Amino acid sequence: PASVTAPTPASVTAPTPASVTAPTPASLKPVARAAISQASQWGRVTSDGTVFLKAPEGEVEVGQYAAGSPQDGLTFYARKYDDLVVEIEVIQTRIKESKTSADAAALVVKRVREALSGRSFVGDIVFLEQMCADVDVLIDQKRVTERARKAALKESARTARVTLVEEAEKMSGSSSWKSTTERYSAIVEEWKTLPRVDRNAEQEMWKRLSNARTTFDKRRRAHFHELDAERKEALSVKRELITRAQAALGTTDPKAGIKKFKDLMDAWKKAPRGSRADEDKLWKRFKAAQDEFFDTLKASEAAEEEKLRPNVSVKEELIVKAEALLPVDLTALKTQKFQLRELQLAWEKAGELPKKDRARLDSRLKKVEDAFRTVEEKQWTRTNPQALARAEDTANAFAGGLSKYERQLEQAKAAGDTKTTAQLEDSINSLRALLGAVENTAADLSS
Numbered sequence: 001p002a003s004v005t006a007p008t009p010a011s012v013t014a015p016t017p018a019s020v021t022a023p024t025p026a027s028l029k030p031v032a033r034a035a036i037s038q039a040s041q042w043g044r045v046t047s048d049g050t051v052f053l054k055a056p057e058g059e060v061e062v063g064q065y066a067a068g069s070p071q072d073g074l075t076f077y078a079r080k081y082d083d084l085v086v087e088i089e090v091i092q093t094r095i096k097e098s099k100t101s102a103d104a105a106a107l108v109v110k111r112v113r114e115a116l117s118g119r120s121f122v123g124d125i126v127f128l129e130q131m132c133a134d135v136d137v138l139i140d141q142k143r144v145t146e147r148a149r150k151a152a153l154k155e156s157a158r159t160a161r162v163t164l165v166e167e168a169e170k171m172s173g174s175s176s177w178k179s180t181t182e183r184y185s186a187i188v189e190e191w192k193t194l195p196r197v198d199r200n201a202e203q204e205m206w207k208r209l210s211n212a213r214t215t216f217d218k219r220r221r222a223h224f225h226e227l228d229a230e231r232k233e234a235l236s237v238k239r240e241l242i243t244r245a246q247a248a249l250g251t252t253d254p255k256a257g258i259k260k261f262k263d264l265m266d267a268w269k270k271a272p273r274g275s276r277a278d279e280d281k282l283w284k285r286f287k288a289a290q291d292e293f294f295d296t297l298k299a300s301e302a303a304e305e306e307k308l309r310p311n312v313s314v315k316e317e318l319i320v321k322a323e324a325l326l327p328v329d330l331t332a333l334k335t336q337k338f339q340l341r342e343l344q345l346a347w348e349k350a351g352e353l354p355k356k357d358r359a360r361l362d363s364r365l366k367k368v369e370d371a372f373r374t375v376e377e378k379q380w381t382r383t384n385p386q387a388l389a390r391a392e393d394t395a396n397a398f399a400g401g402l403s404k405y406e407r408q409l410e411q412a413k414a415a416g417d418t419k420t421t422a423q424l425e426d427s428i429n430s431l432r433a434l435l436g437a438v439e440n441t442a443a444d445l446s447s
Contacts, residue, residue: 039078043122045070051077053122060119074122081123084112088131095138102142109135157195164191165205168212177220184213234274238282241268245289254297261290305354312357314350318343319361322368328375340372391441398435402428 043053049065051073065073091108094100109132115121116128164187174180187209196202245264251257268286273279322343325336344365353361405428412420 039074039122042081042124043074043077045074049073051122053077053119053125055119055125062120062122077120077122081121081128084115084121084128085123085131088112088128088135092131092135092138095135095142098142102139102146105135105139105142109139153195154197158197158201160194161191161197161202161205165209165212168209172212172215172219174216175219175223177223180216181220184216188213230272231274231278234272235278235282237271238268238274238286241271242282242285242289245286245293249289249293249296251293254300257293257297261293265290305356308352308354311351311353312361315347315353315361318347318350319364319368322365326368326371328372330375330379333375333379337372340368344369391438395435395438398431398438402431402435405431 041054043051043062044059045051045065047070049070051062051065052059053062062077063073065076067073087108091100091105095102095105112128113132116125116132168184168187171180171183191206191209241264245261248257248260248264251260264286274282322340325340328336347365352358405424409421409424409428412424
């Protein structure tokens with residue numbers, strides 16, 4: 001209608017846009033239906049039951065009623081008019097209360113107008129036509145509101161679809177395979193529930209969403225294909241390691257066996273990983289072989305240790321004899337060294353010791369040997385002519401230096417040089433201490 005102004009987004013939720021010209025109060029005011037008793041005002045009936053309508057264009061025969069009195073016939077056709085009025089009143093109320101659509105209301109008005117054109121009733125034609133016109137105004141207003149609301153919904157749907165597309169494109173590079181797959185499914189379901197928008201725009205957005213999902217699916221399939229290949233490789237590699245571990249159980253050389261299992265363990269750690277279930281099963285088999293080897297090795301070592309047990313008492317007796325040689329007597333050094341050597345030979349002949357006793361007894365023998373070595377070194381130093389000569393030369397040098405400092409000290413005192421005097425006195429004291437130590441060393445070497 002020419003009186004209708006295009007809606008703004010703010011007017012979408014309003015039942016009646018402010019920009020639409022409202023009908024006059026008189027035209028929308030509910031009007032009481034024509035009383036049946038007033039039917040004669042809008043029509044008449046003949047004695048044979050023929051009913052006429054007083055229409056603007058003149059009297060129109062609407063039908064003949066033979067089932068009762070002539071007045072009954074007039075009443076019958078008046079009721080048909082009242083039914084049309086009720087239809088218009090009801091649809092007028094529903095459209096005002098936003099309980100029906102403009103199209104549904106328009107169908108009612110169309111049906112009533114067709115009945116008006118058919119002239120098969122008795123009633124106020126002008127009044128009913130005016131009621132239809134009033135509802136037309138409401139329908140126009142409703143269409144404006146519906147168009148604005150539809151436009152707003154379409155824009156909201158477009159925005160929602162764009163948001164979904166952008167999220168889908170952002171997720172195409174994700175490596176969170178499970179959660180992202182679930183989110184893509186949720187996006188598609190959400191897409192289906194949104195109102196439709198422009199067909200071309202919607203198809204373009206769907207194409208972007210579909211491409212993003214396809215990109216992710218290709219990456220996911222490639223990832224799991226690669227993962228499957230890695231798992232197959234892991235199965236192959238670790239089964240081979242298990243075979244090698246089981247073969248290593250027959251190794252008779254403990255050191256070689258230990259090295260083999262160490263190398264196998266290093267290879268196991270570097271090998272690709274399979275599924276958790278496969279890894280657990282394979283590891284149990286590998287570890288069973290490893291445990292069997294080391295359990296056997298421990299049992300073998302325990303048996304060997306037990307064989308060495310008698311050697312402990314033998315060596316304990318020898319170490320007691322060796323410790324009895326201490327302290328070393330310089331006057332009997334040669335004899336004691338011979339006795340120690342005999343004990344050392346007996347020690348070697350006694351054989352290996354169990355691991356838990358080895359360090360304890362070896363350390364006791366070493367203390368005896370170290371004591372003899374210390375005494376021998378001192379004895380050699382004392383009888384070394386070169387050492388005595390070096391000590392005497394050093395003593396002579398210190399004595400010469402001391403004489404020189406003493407002469408300089410006398411000169412400084414004579415000159416009254418207190419600073420030099422103090423420095424020379426410190427030097428003389430230090431040199432005298434060194435000279436005394438060297439002279440003592442020389443005396444020890446010459447004794």
